[in-house]
Structures are given as structure tokens and as C-alpha cells.
Amino acid sequence: MSDSPQKPLSVFQRRWKKFKTMKRGWYSFQFLLWSFLLSFFLPLLVGSRAIVAEYEGELVFPVLADLQIPFKESLFPVSSGFLDARDFGFDQRGLVDWRVFQEREHLSGSDNWALLPPYPFGRFESLLGGPTLRDGRAPHPPNHYHWCGTDDRGRDVFARLVYGYRTSLLFGLTVVVFSYAIGTFLGALFGYFGGRFDIVGQRLVEIWSSLPFLYTVIIVAALLRPNLWMLVVILALFSWVGISYYIRGEFLREKSRDYVAASISVGEGRLSIMFRHILPNALTPIISFAPFALVGAISSLVSLDFLGFGLPAPTPSWGELVNQGLSNIYEWHLVAFPLSAMFITLLLVVFVGEAVREAFDPKPFSRLR
Amino acid sequence: MSLTSPTPTRTETLLSIRGLKVHFPVYGGVLRRKVGAVKAVDGIDLEVRRGETIGLVGESGSGKTTVGRAIINVLKPMYPDVELDGSIEVHSRDGLVQDVNGLGRARMNAFRPKIQMVFQDPFSSLNPRMTVAQLIGRPLELHTKLTRDERRERVESLLERVGLQRSYAERFPHEFSGGQRQRIGIARALSTRPEIIVADEPVSALDVSVQAQVVNLMQELARDFDLSYVFIAHDLSIVYHISDRIAVMYLGNVVEIGSAEQVYMRPRHPYTRALVSAVPHPDPKQRGRQRIRLEGDIPTPMNKPSGCGFRTRCPIAKASCADLPPEVQTVEVGHTVACPHWREMQ
Numbered sequence: 001m002s003d004s005p006q007k008p009l010s011v012f013q014r015r016w017k018k019f020k021t022m023k024r025g026w027y028s029f030q031f032l033l034w035s036f037l038l039s040f041f042l043p044l045l046v047g048s049r050a051i052v053a054e055y056e057g058e059l060v061f062p063v064l065a066d067l068q069i070p071f072k073e074s075l076f077p078v079s080s081g082f083l084d085a086r087d088f089g090f091d092q093r094g095l096v097d098w099r100v101f102q103e104r105e106h107l108s109g110s111d112n113w114a115l116l117p118p119y120p121f122g123r124f125e126s127l128l129g130g131p132t133l134r135d136g137r138a139p140h141p142p143n144h145y146h147w148c149g150t151d152d153r154g155r156d157v158f159a160r161l162v163y164g165y166r167t168s169l170l171f172g173l174t175v176v177v178f179s180y181a182i183g184t185f186l187g188a189l190f191g192y193f194g195g196r197f198d199i200v201g202q203r204l205v206e207i208w209s210s211l212p213f214l215y216t217v218i219i220v221a222a223l224l225r226p227n228l229w230m231l232v233v234i235l236a237l238f239s240w241v242g243i244s245y246y247i248r249g250e251f252l253r254e255k256s257r258d259y260v261a262a263s264i265s266v267g268e269g270r271l272s273i274m275f276r277h278i279l280p281n282a283l284t285p286i287i288s289f290a291p292f293a294l295v296g297a298i299s300s301l302v303s304l305d306f307l308g309f310g311l312p313a314p315t316p317s318w319g320e321l322v323n324q325g326l327s328n329i330y331e332w333h334l335v336a337f338p339l340s341a342m343f344i345t346l347l348l349v350v351f352v353g354e355a356v357r358e359a360f361d362p363k364p365f366s367r368l369r
Numbered sequence: 370m371s372l373t374s375p376t377p378t379r380t381e382t383l384l385s386i387r388g389l390k391v392h393f394p395v396y397g398g399v400l401r402r403k404v405g406a407v408k409a410v411d412g413i414d415l416e417v418r419r420g421e422t423i424g425l426v427g428e429s430g431s432g433k434t435t436v437g438r439a440i441i442n443v444l445k446p447m448y449p450d451v452e453l454d455g456s457i458e459v460h461s462r463d464g465l466v467q468d469v470n471g472l473g474r475a476r477m478n479a480f481r482p483k484i485q486m487v488f489q490d491p492f493s494s495l496n497p498r499m500t501v502a503q504l505i506g507r508p509l510e511l512h513t514k515l516t517r518d519e520r521r522e523r524v525e526s527l528l529e530r531v532g533l534q535r536s537y538a539e540r541f542p543h544e545f546s547g548g549q550r551q552r553i554g555i556a557r558a559l560s561t562r563p564e565i566i567v568a569d570e571p572v573s574a575l576d577v578s579v580q581a582q583v584v585n586l587m588q589e590l591a592r593d594f595d596l597s598y599v600f601i602a603h604d605l606s607i608v609y610h611i612s613d614r615i616a617v618m619y620l621g622n623v624v625e626i627g628s629a630e631q632v633y634m635r636p637r638h639p640y641t642r643a644l645v646s647a648v649p650h651p652d653p654k655q656r657g658r659q660r661i662r663l664e665g666d667i668p669t670p671m672n673k674p675s676g677c678g679f680r681t682r683c684p685i686a687k688a689s690c691a692d693l694p695p696e697v698q699t700v701e702v703g704h705t706v707a708c709p710h711w712r713e714m715q
Contacts, residue, residue, distance in 0.1 A: 008540040011497060195449045199401070255447065258494035262554075265441040266508040266561065267481035270474075280498040 012280075018359040025355020028348040032169070039166035043067050046159050048122030050098040053114035055088050062098065063117075121146065121156040123163045123316045128154035139324070139331050149333040151324050157333065160316035161341050167311070168298045168318060168345070171228060175297040176290055178236035180243055184286060187244035188274050191251025198248075209241040221309040228311060235300055243289060250282035288360050291353030295346050302342060318342050381460075383565055383597050384417035384440065388455035389470065391435050391444060395671060406452065407671045409435040411621035411678075413455075417565065422591060422598040424612030424629065426605055426644065430667050432621040433601045434489070437567040440599060441486045445471050459483060462564055482512045482561035489570040491550035495542040501528070501553055502538040508560045527556040532586060548579035552586070559590065565597045572607065584611055605648050609633040614703075617641045620678035621670055622694075627704030637706040639683050639714050677708070685713050 009017070020026050043066035044051055051063045062083055085096045089104075098114050105112040127133055132145035138154040140146065148157035186205070190198045217234055220226060226234075254260065255278065263277050304310035305319025318338050325335035390412050397404035410432040417423050425433045438444050444451045453471040460466050461483050469480055488494035495504055505524045509515055515523065525535040531552040542550055551571060558566050568587065572580040584607060590596060602608045608615055608629075615632040617625045617640065625638040636642045643661040663682045668674055674681050680690040687710065695707045 008500075008544055010500075010541055011543075193449065258488040258490055259496040261438065261441075261443045261447060262486065262488060262494055262557070263496075263507070264443040264446050265481065265484070265486050266557075267474075267478045267511050268507070270446075277496055281496070 015359045019355055022355035022358055025351050025353075025358070028351035029355070032345075032348055032352065036166070036169050039162070039169070041067070042162060042166060043117065045117050046119040046121070046123075046162050047117045048098060048120060048125050050102070050114040050116050053098065053101070053112075055112045057111075062096065119147075119158065121159050123155065123159040124314050125156075126154040127156060139328055139334055141331070142333050148337040149331070151321065151334060152328060157321065157337055160321060161318070161337060163316040164318045164321065164338075165341065165345065167228070167316065168301060168342075171232060171301050172294045172297040174232045175235045175239065175300075176293045178232060179240040179293070179297075180286055180290065182236065183240035183243035184247050184279070186240070187247030188251050188279065188282075190244070191248040192255060192270070192274050192278070194252065194255075202248075205241055205244065211238070213238045217304060217309050225312055226310070228315075231301065231304065231310065235297060239293070239296070243286065243293070246285035246289070247282060250285060251278055254278045254281050284360050288353070288357045291349050291356060295349050295353075298342075298346065298349075381419040382416055383419045383421075383460055384415075384599075385458040385460070386413060386415040386417075386436075386440075386455070387458070389413050389415075389436065389439060389457060390452070390454035391432070391439055392452040392454075393448060394450050394452060405671055407669075408621050408673060409670055410439065411670075411673070413618070413621070413623045415616055415623065415626075417597055417599060419564075419597055420591075420595055421613045422600055422611055424608035424615040425599060425601045425618060426603065426608050426615060427618035428603060428644075428667055430620075430670060431618040432670070433618050434569055436618070437486065437569045437599060437601050439470065440565075440567050441484050442469050442472055442477055442480075446474075459565075482508070483564045485558035485561060485563040485566050487551070487554050487558050487566060487568045487571045490574055491547050491554060492542075492574075494554055495550055497542055499541075500538065501540055501542070504542070504553065505538075505557045505560050508557065512561050523560065524556075527560055528553075530559070530590075531556045532582075546579075547575050548583060551575060551583055555583075555587065555590070559594065562594070563596065565599065567599045567601070569601045570603070571600075573602065573604065580607065587611070605633065605644055617644065620667060620673060622678055622707065624679065624708065625704075625706045627700070631701070631704040635700075635704075637700050637704070637711040637714070638708050639685055639711070640679050641706075642714055679708075685710050 038045075043049065043063050047063065047066055049062040049066050051061070053060050053062065060083065083096050085092060085094045088096050088101060090096065098116055099120055101112075102114040102116060105114070121127065121132075127146075127150060128138060132143070133140050133150065133154070134143070138150055139152050140150040140154070142149040146156050146158065148161060151157055151160065186201070190201050190205075213235075216238070217226075217231075220230070220234060224230065251274070260273060260278065263273050268277070301310060301317070302319040302322065305317040306323045307319075308323070310319055311317050318341060321334065321338035322342070325331070325338060328334050389410055390408070391410040392406040392408050394403045395405045395407060396402065413436065415423070415436075425436060427433045435444070438447075439453070440457055442457075444453065455470060456468040457470040458466055458468050459480055461480070465479075467476075467480055469477060469484070472480070499507075502521065502524050505527055506520045509520045509523055513520075521538070524538055528535055528537055533549060533552055533556070537545075537549075542553070545553065551574075554571075571587070572583050575583060587598065588611060591598060598611070600608060600611055612629045614627065615629050616623050617632065617638065619640050625632060625636065625641045632641060633645060636645045639661075640663075643663050646660045661684065665682055668678070668681055674691070676689075676691040676693055677683070677686075677695045680686040683690070690710075696709055697705050697707050698709060698711065699705050700711070
């Protein structure tokens with residue numbers, strides 16, 4: 001053994017180090033991670049509500065109503081933080097149009113002011129007839145104000161794309177976490193206990209995995225109005241089977257190793273043996289399949305939205321935009337932008353997956369670095 | 370069949386195995402019915418006395434490792450289908466007597482610290498995800514009320530005791546050589562202050578030079594901690610060196626048992642004689658001595674020969690050997706052999 005001065009590294013630490021040397025995967029991971037974290041503050045960057053505004057000496061923060069937990073978005077599509085327009089110098093009751101407010105106060109030279117997000121268009125608002133669109137016929141091609149044009153209801157496509165990114169990643173990640181949690185737990189039980197329990201359990205799993213996913217979703221969507229959580233649960237219930245097979249196999253293999261006998265012989269509990277001792281040695285399939293499972297989950301959401309069985313109507317989603325692209329096939333921006341957004345995101349996730357797989361490979365493949 | 374004997378020194382029983390059977394059922398067919406059983410251990414009696422080292426010898430497949438795993442009671446949790454029979458009584462220092470054969474988790478827990486094991490493969494017996502401190506400290510966490518710092522101190526002193534540096538506690542198993550890992554395994558087994566350690570071929574995966582160090586360490590520890598060993602090996606010369614008594618196993622049965630001197634120097638059973646004659650001798654003048662060569666392989670424990678298990682390879686087998694299991698004969702005090710025809714082996 002070499003008496004190296006540096007601190008000894010665990011298996012995971014060594015793999016993490018190796019993962020970082022895979023530049024393509026590492027930068028993709030960084031981009032996805034930071035953009036996802038940033039997306040929780042999206043209303044500060046993209047949206048129609050002012051971040052902060054002053055009217056008659058009073059400060060208001062309209063954006064706060066929008067900075068709610070993004071998961072609520074699909075439950076209550078329109079935010080409840082309501083400021084009456086009549087209180088801000090408008091004639092009619094309704095939502096304050098902060099772009100108009102900013103323009104008006106600026107021209108009148110008053111002390112009132114509003115700070116809008118850098119991209120001041122919301123994901124729900126229809127911009128038909130507004131000053132930024134030259135004519136009233138939607139969809140509009142991209143222009144100086146609307147980088148990706150508008151959809152067939154005159155809503156800004158860029159805003160809907162970036163909010164759709166948040167929804168897609170959030171959906172994908174929760175589906176992966178839930179389905180992997182179920183799959184790992186059941187796979188671990190089958191692999192560890194084996195015997196009759198395993199044989200009976202595996203037959204039940206096979207029956208379960210033969211249920212058609214799409215029909216179940218269609219039935220559920222017909223009976224209930226699906227929201228994001230419901231879709232997460234349904235998809236997780238249908239996608240845990242694959243990983244459970246891998247975990248079961250890992251547990252069957254690891255169980256016969258002497259360290260398991262050693263931990264039984266010191267009186268370690270069964271759950272502790274399964275999840276403290278064996279699971280860390282059985283993580284390879286979980287970690288190396290997770291990025292690809294994420295791709296699968298995002299694609300599933302896009303497909304469901306495309307077919308109309310996904311998230312409820314005003315929620316910005318990529319599948320719905322792709323569907324609009326299909327109905328307006330000559331509007332290039334409705335086809336190109338949603339598809340490229342999806343393509344690039346999935347490609348980055350695949351890059352991460354490729355680097356993870358490489359980091360876990362004991363035989364290095366120098367080509368990928 | 371009884372192969373017990375009084376010893377000259379101490380006679381306090383620590384472990385008493387009676388009629389131990391370990392059968393692994395074999396399933397076949399579409400409905401997975403039981404079609405047979407691997408009779409890994411097929412009725413053995415063995416007594417281990419306090420402070421003594423008993424060597425368990427036999428070739429691969431003779432069931433010696435399974436005996437060891439039955440003693441530490443890990444068979445039922447690892448192979449739920451296993452069929453256990455007989456008894457393994459532990460007479461602990463605090464006066465408790467308990468049959469631990471297949472004992473359930475809750476009741477076994479009190480006896481776990483008393484019986485520990487050192488494993489054959491130093492690579493798979495240490496969890497690669499845990500540091501040395503976690504590996505050795507975990508039994509302490511489970512069985513003592515020591516605080517974190519006290520545990521750490523115990524771990525480091527154990528490391529020192531087995532000849533490793535205190536600073537190794539933070540390292541992972543992959544950073545050590547085979548001999549060092551085996552020392553870590555010994556430190557882990559020692560951590561609960563056991564009364565008996567089952568050492569399953571603890572040195573067969575090591576270099577010869579390291580083997581001697583580890584064996585010597587184990588002998589030292591036995592003295593210092595008043596340990597008994599069940600020392601499992603296939604290398605007779607090491608077993609002779611370390612053991613007070615030797616039991617020879619063949620196909621799930623004990624065929625001969627006696628003091629190390631008796632078994633190694635004056636073997637009586639035809640199988641033991643073949644084993645002893647196969648031990649390489651360092652003296653070249655001895656090169657011409659007669660060797661007993663056994664033909665063929667050990668039969669499968671799924672389909673054992675009737676009567677005496679050894680008759681298919683035995684040089685003195687008779688027709689009657691196929692009828693009944695061989696009766697146990699006493700050669701001299703403390704030396705018994707499971708062969709009625711042993712006198713014909715000259």
C-alpha cells in the first residue's frame with residue numbers, strides 16, 4: 001500500500017472525481033443543475049408582473065404572488081395574489097397591466113415607477129391587440145419583443161418554453177425519484193429474501209408490468225382532471241418495474257458475499273443490512289440509468305401533453321406547444337422552437353448519463369473525454 | 370455417532386455440537402418441487418473446549434465451511450430454505466447455555482457477540498464502501514453502549530493490537546493488502562470480545578510469508594483474550610501447527626478426531642492417511658516415502674454413496690461398507706475413527 005499523504009477516497013468520491021474529468025457531461029450537468037435551480041426564480045426574469053413598483057408613495061411587490069411553489073402552478077393556474085387595477089390608476093377592475101403602468105407613469109413624469117422582469121411577458125396572458133404585435137392574427141412570427149413569436153392564442157412562446165422547461169424537469173426528476181424509490185425498495189426485498197417470496201412476487205410484478213400505461217392514463221384523465229402530482233404518481237407506478245429487476249439482480253449477487261454474512265453475524269438488522277450494507281454496493285444501475293430514466297419521463301410528459309391527456313389547459317408545456325406546431329405546420333417558429341428546446345434538453349441529459357456511465361466503468365474509454 | 374474425548378488440560382465445554390445436519394433442498398421442474406437435497410453437513414458431533422483450538426480439515430465440498438457458518442448461525446438468514454437439524458450448544462462464560470442452531474434473530478442477538486468469524490476471502494468479507502473505523506466500530510455500536518469517542522478509541526487500540534497503525538482507521542479496504550485486510554477482519558471479530566472465533570481458512574488466500582504472521586498473531590490473541598478457535602483449513606500442516614485437536618471431515622461427516630499429535634502423526638482412517646501422506650515434506654530424504662493416492666473426486670453431496678461416504682475411493686473398502694454408516698471406534702484415549710476396518714491400513 002502506498003503511504004500517500006492525501007485523504008483516502010471512498011468509491012463514490014473516486015467516481016465523482018472521474019465524472020468531473022468528463023468535460024462534456026460535467027458542463028451539461030452544471031448547466032442543467034444551475035438552470036433548474038434558477039428556474040425557481042423565473043418570475044424575476046420572465047413574466048408580466050412587476051418585481052417591485054411604487055404608486056403614490058407605496059411600494060408593492062406583485063411578483064411575490066408568482067414566486068409560489070411551482071408545483072402549485074398546475075393546481076391553481078392563475079395566481080391568487082390579486083392586485084386590483086383600479087387601485088393603480090386604471091379605469092377598470094382587473095389585473096394590473098404593469099407594462100402599460102410603467103409606460104404611462106414614465107410619460108407623465110410622475111414619481112411612480114415599476115421594475116419589470118427583463119423579459120416582461122407572462123406565460124398565461126394573451127397579447128392579442130397589444131402594442132408589441134403588429135396585427136391581431138395569431139400565431140405571430142418572432143419579432144423584437146417576442147423572441148420566439150406567439151402561439152395560436154397570442155401567448156408568448158418564449159415565456160411558455162422556459163416555464164415548460166421548469167415543469168418538464170421537475171416532473172421528470174420527481175418521477176425518477178419516486179419510481180426509483182419504489183423499484184429499489186421492492187427489488188431489494190425480492191433479491192434479499194429470495195425463495196418463495198421472490199418467485200410469487202416476480203410473477204405479480206410481471207402481471208403489473210403488462211398493464212398498458214397509456215390506456216390507464218386515458219381512463220384516469222377521463223374520470224379526473226389530471227394535475228402534475230397525479231401524473232407523477234401514475235407514471236412512477238408504471239415505471240418502477242425496470243429498475244427493480246436490476247436491483248433484485250444486484251442484491252442476489254451481493255447477498256452471497258462474505259461481508260453480508262459478517263454483518264448478519266454481528267447481529268445487524270435486516271433492513272440495515274439491505275440498505276446500509278448492500279445498497280451502497282448496488283447503486284451502479286440506479287445512478288447510471290437515472291439520467292436515461294429522466295429522458296424517458298420528460299418524453300412521457302411531452303407525449304401526454306401532445307395527446308391532450310397531460311397537464312390541464314393553460315399550463316405551459318412543451319407537448320402542447322409541439323401539438324400547436326403540428327396544427328400550424330407552416331408557422332416555423334411553433335415547430336422549431338419547442339422541438340429544439342426539447343432536443344437540446346434531452347441531449348444534455350444524455351451527455352450527463354453518458355459521463356456517469358463512463359465514470360462507473362472500471363475499464364476507461366478515453367475517447368469520451 | 371460420538372466422537373468426543375477428554376482432553377489432558379481443560380475440560381470445560383464451550384461449544385457442543387450434536388447431530389448437526391445442514392441440508393440445502395434442490396428444487397426442480399416447472400412447479401419447483403423439492404427433488405433432492407445437498408447434504409452439506411450430514412450429522413456431526415463435535416465438542417470445543419474453552420481455550421482450545423480445534424482444527425477442521427477436509428477437501429473442498431466436505432462441509433467444513435458450512436459447519437462454521439452453522440456455528441455463527443448465518444445459514445437461515447442467507448438461505449431461507451435451508452433445513453437444519455441437531456443442536457449447537459453454546460456454554461457462555463456468564464453461565465448461559467443455549468442451542469443456537471437456527472435460533473431466531475431476537476434471541477440470537479445476545480449470543481452474536483460471543484461467536485464471531487474470520488472469513489476466508491479478505492476481499493469480499495470487508496464492505497468496500499465502509500472505512501476501517503466503520504467496519505470495526507459497527508459491532509461495538511450494536512452491542513455496547515460506548516460513546517462515539519470511546520468506540521473510536523477501541524477501534525484504534527484493536528488496530529494496534531492486530532499490528533496495524535492507528536491512522537488506518539480512516540482508510541477504505543481497497544487500500545490494503547490481503548494480509549492487512551485479514552488483520553482488519555480479525556480486529557472486527559475481536560471487537561465484541563468473543564469467546565469463540567470460527568476462522569474459515571483465514572490464511573489460504575494469503576502469501577506463505579504472510580500466512581505465518583497471521584497464524585502467529587491469531588495464536589497470540591488466543592492467549593491474550595482467552596479465545597477458542599474453530600480453525601477451518603485444508604492445509605494439514607498449518608492446522609497441525611495451530612490446533613490442539615483436529616477433526617477430519619469427508620462429505621459432511623467427521624471421519625476422524627483426536628489430538629493434533631494423534632491425527633497428524635498416527636492417522637488411522639484411510640482418508641486421513643491419504644491426506645497426511647499428501648503433505649509436502651521439506652526434507653528431500655523423505656522424498657521416496659510411500660504416498661497414498663486417492664482416485665477420482667469427492668462424490669456430490671446431493672447423491673451420497675450408501676453406507677460409508679468414503680467407500681468409493683477407499684483402498685480397503687469392503688462390500689459391507691455399502692450397507693450401514695461406519696461405526697465409530699476408539700483408537701486410544703481421545704482418538705476416535707469412523708471406520709471399522711482401520712486396523713487393516715498398515
